[in-house]
Amino acid sequence: MAEEVDVVVVGSCMTDLVSQTPRLPKAGETIHGHKFFIGFGGKGANQCVQAAHLGAKTAMVCKVGKDFFGSSYIQNFKDNSICTAFVTQTAEAMTGAASIIVNDAGENAIVIVAGANMLLGEEELEQARSVLTKAKVLLCQLEVNSHISLQALRMARQYNVKTIFNPAPAIPDLHPDFYKESDVFCCNESEAELLTGARVASADDAGSAGLELLNRGCAAVIITLGSQGCVVLQTSNPNPKHIPTAKVTPVDTTGAGDSFLGALAFYMAHYPSLPLEEMSRRANLVAAVSVQSVGTQTSYPFKKDLAEELFLKE
Ligand SMILES: Nc1ncnc2c1ncn2[C@@H]1O[C@H](COP(=O)(O)OP(=O)(O)OP(=O)(O)O)[C@@H](O)[C@H]1O
Ligand SMILES: *[C@@H]1O[C@H](CO)[C@@H](O)[C@H](O)[C@H]1NC(C)=O
Numbered sequence: 648m649a650e651e652v653d654v655v656v657v658g659s660c661m662t663d664l665v666s667q668t669p670r671l672p673k674a675g676e677t678i679h680g681h682k683f684f685i686g687f688g689g690k691g692a693n694q695c696v697q698a699a700h701l702g703a704k705t706a707m708v709c710k711v712g713k714d715f716f717g718s719s720y721i722q723n724f725k726d727n728s729i730c731t732a733f734v735t736q737t738a739e740a741m742t743g744a745a746s747i748i749v750n751d752a753g754e755n756a757i758v759i760v761a762g763a764n765m766l767l768g769e770e771e772l773e774q775a776r777s778v779l780t781k782a783k784v785l786l787c788q789l790e791v792n793s794h795i796s797l798q799a800l801r802m803a804r805q806y807n808v809k810t811i812f813n814p815a816p817a818i819p820d821l822h823p824d825f826y827k828e829s830d831v832f833c834c835n836e837s838e839a840e841l842l843t844g845a846r847v848a849s850a851d852d853a854g855s856a857g858l859e860l861l862n863r864g865c866a867a868v869i870i871t872l873g874s875q876g877c878v879v880l881q882t883s884n885p886n887p888k889h890i891p892t893a894k895v896t897p898v899d900t901t902g903a904g905d906s907f908l909g910a911l912a913f914y915m916a917h918y919p920s921l922p923l924e925e926m927s928r929r930a931n932l933v934a935a936v937s938v939q940s941v942g943t944q945t946s947y948p949f950k951k952d953l954a955e956e957l958f959l960k961e
Pocket of ligand 1 (some may be wrong): 835836871872873874875876877892893894895897900901902903904905907930931932934935938
């Protein structure tokens with residue numbers, strides 16, 4: 648089974664507990680909301696689900712609690728055809744949770760408790776060694792212990808597995824080896840800003856910030872720019888290339904970045920000889936579909952929902 652994996656994700660799972668209310672409550676106040684729902688989130692899991700929806704054979708390496716949310720998350724992975732052989736349940740912490748309150752004006756207040764995600768450790772990476780060293784692509788973020796993300800990138804790189812690193816949420820003192828271990832270093836504008844200290848408000852700014860990140864040792868850099876698409880730079884072609892996306896009317900952009908990353912991982916695994924700019928163009932178009940419906944994983948398109956041109960070999 649391990650040999651068959653295209654995309655392996657080492658990362659987070661979070662249960663989103665969402666209440667919709669007329670306004671945000673004040674300290675000590677109890678208010679009534681009009682709707683409650685539970686969603687599956689966490690950057691690692693989101694990215695894995697998008698890659699799986701496009702047809703990649705995927706495996707998730709993560710930790711959830713020995714609780715109702717953990718068990719239902721495992722079922723969610725199975726429902727999305729994601730291999731759960733490396734998903735472990737711990738009694739030491741609850742499944743990661745994001746308690747979200749959204750008011751009618753669309754403003755929100757969010758509390759994230761990473762819980763079991765922070766207990767993903769070296770032991771679990773060792774158990775997953777077979778996939779980490781044989782997959783085509785490894786995808787990591789920063790919602791688990793950063794030391795574990797870096798360790799996963801190193802393991803994969805040693806075996807020529809292509810690595811995509813998404814420094815999200817960004818931390819100011821990122822270990823310099825994260826750049827060196829990334830075949831593709833992919834972040835959004837605010838993350839690029841935090842990492843470089845330079846303001847990123849346009850495609851031109853993103854080009855300059857991207858060059859700075861590239862010089863820190865990554866093989867390629869992608870900075871996503873929301874409705875403006877993305878900017879791509881490679882050591883083989885350091886001239887920043889702006890790649891616009893489709894003009895659409897967004898309904899809910901939550902998780903758009905994760906849709907882009909999952910799609911990118913799918914393309915790197917399935918069409919490795921496509922130029923990175925073409926993969927990014929296609930990932931833009933997949934993410935542009937995701938912003939046109941509500942929800943996070945539920946908004947991620949499947950192969951059957953997308954234009955055939957997105958699945959051509961060249
Ligand atoms: N309004 C939009 N119209 C079309 N495409 C969009 C829009 N917003 C996002 N996208 C697509 O999604 C990709 C990622 O978006 P963005 O740069 O906003 O990531 P992000 O900030 O990490 O997203 P989020 O935090 O909302 O998950 C963009 O590169 C683009 O391809
Ligand atoms: C970038 O992603 C972070 C999550 O890592 C998010 O909080 C932030 O709002 C995003 N920035 C932009 C400009 O979309």
